[in-house]
Amino acid sequence: MNGTATSRRAPANPEDARQYADWIVAIAASRDKAAFARLFAHFGPRVKVYMFRFIGTQEMAEELAQETMMQVWRKAHLFDPQKAAASTWIFTIARNLRIDRLRQRKHIEVDDADPTLIVDETPIADEIVSQSEQAVLVQEALVELPQDQRVVVELSFFEDISHSEIAERLNIPLGTVKSRLRLALGKLRTGLEGVS
Amino acid sequence: MNIKHHPTDETLLAYASGTLSQAMELVIATHMTLCPQCREKVAEFEACGGAMLNGTDGLAMNVDALDQVMAMIEQEGANENTIPAPLASPRRVAVAPSMRGNAVPSLPTPLASLLPENILSLEDIPWRTLAPGVKHFPLKSVQTKGSVRLLKIAPGISIPDHGHGGHEMTLLLKGSYIDDVGRFCAGDVADLTDDTDHQPIADTAEDCICLIATDAPLKFNGILPKLLQPFIGM
Structure with missing residues (x-):
């Protein structure tokens, strides 16, 4: 642990x-x-x-x-x-x-039955990759992240702390926490887009 | 609705991981109702949460955990009607082009659910004057160390130049304003932290209505205290 x-x-x-x-x-x-x-x-x-x-x-x-x-x-x-x-x-x-x-x-949360819900009118291209396959790709991308990026993503999900508290915990500037998160999220998202 | 300004990825991630304050969640969920793009991003971040969960080694559960849960399930099964029937497919109403003006058509559910029941639209809000040309309606039931309120700014009125002690998030619901960052219209979110200084001006002929949440403890260094100070002596 x-x-x-x-x-x-x-x-x-x-x-x-x-x-x-x-x-x-x-x-x-x-x-x-x-x-x-x-x-x-x-x-x-x-x-x-x-x-x-x-x-x-x-x-x-x-x-x-x-x-x-x-x-x-x-x-x-x-x-x-x-x-x-x-x-x-x-x-x-x-x-x-x-x-x-x-x-x-x-x-x-968003209410899916909300009459004010605005739906994307441009139809999404057929999902070639299933949700299960995507889940695996995300998990692999997470494992591939450099350690310093992985730590901030992990703290974001597994602890009830804000980004400024993460900065304090790791003794790094808030801007660094945000840039690491942004880099990590970018990789996780492009990983998905690359295959779909 | 032509949304140009979105919450930052870090804020959407915090929403997905469930670490935002209720005040910030309210702004995000209301924006997401109007923004398919941010709904998609949050779904991706939740998938990251799922992958993180699936990737852990786990912590052994009590030996009788499954038996206990099964016993509770059996008990429920004895009274089958406690299991909810499948929901009818969600009622999705795309907003017709004619309805797409520069305002939110009616109140998105996340916002409506935290307002008094008699408030069904922005027209019903019992505004209170905060300063000349500025009215507000605080949402008192929402948990936050800062504040959350609806704000109505008359055309041409400028909010005094201010920075942000903590996280301040504003969702435009009607009208528009312009500041150093750009022009904000209905559905847009200004996701501001740290030392962003700005001086928003309601820049059209109609009132500008927005939902503003702050996370900073009441230190009287934000926009509203500055407005309040001279008028109510806070």
Whole structure:
């Protein structure tokens, strides 16, 4: 747990990513408990580590990880594999639950049914790369990032601190935090655009 | 809506990672409702969050964790109707070209949900005068160490030159203003931090209405205190 949270060795695999999505679809379609058990085995400990980074106690991290997985079961019918990878969807559930519990409020989000929602009228070119494949590409791009960029991205996602607090923590100027983040985000995004 | 000014990538990342204050989230989610481009970026940043999550080694859960969760699921299953029915497909209304003026048509849900229920449009806001030509409506229910409010600036009125002690984010909802950075119209966001100095001027014949959130603790170094100071003696 000291140092970085992401593992350099675990190879990201599109087959796995597709499998996770299929399990969620199976839960939605037929309340498939075996699929849920497999999904739980993979994501439960990962959500726990996420919660632990914010909370610092095993007990509450465990509780919130269990609750996140409960919500995965309950909300499985809302999962759309065309819109997000399984890992992305579970991340947003964990993030929202953390904000709900630690800040006692809801994460403010766009309402897809909002009549004021402005939709891009230019049709997006056919998505050649699926969300699962994209998830793997992002994960690979993250691993490829230089250490100094990876650290700021990681702190952004795994700690409840602002960019100026990241600057204090790393003892670097705020401008440096921002430029490293911008570089990292640029690479993560061009990685995606390069293939789609 | 022809949006030219967007939140910075770092701010959108902080929104996706869930580390912004509620005040800033409100501005971002309201802007995102009007901006497909920023919705797309946030989805990409959330995918980064997912990749980070998937890439961790994990922390072993209690041996009986799955059993416990399964037991809760069984309990819910005994009362199947606690499981929500699938939602009908989202109602997406593209804004017809004729509706696309220089104002937000009605209140985007993220903003509407934090306003009193009787406020259905910008017309319903019970403005309070802050200074000549400047009215405001504070959103008191929003958590922030700074402030969040709607601001209405009369044509030709200029806000005194000011810098920003902390993060200040402004979403234009109606009308426009011009400052050193450029011209801001409905849907545009001015995402300002640090020492950006600017002196916005409402530059058309109509009122300029915007949503302004700040994160700085009340240190009276921002735009509103400067306005307030001479009039209410704060």
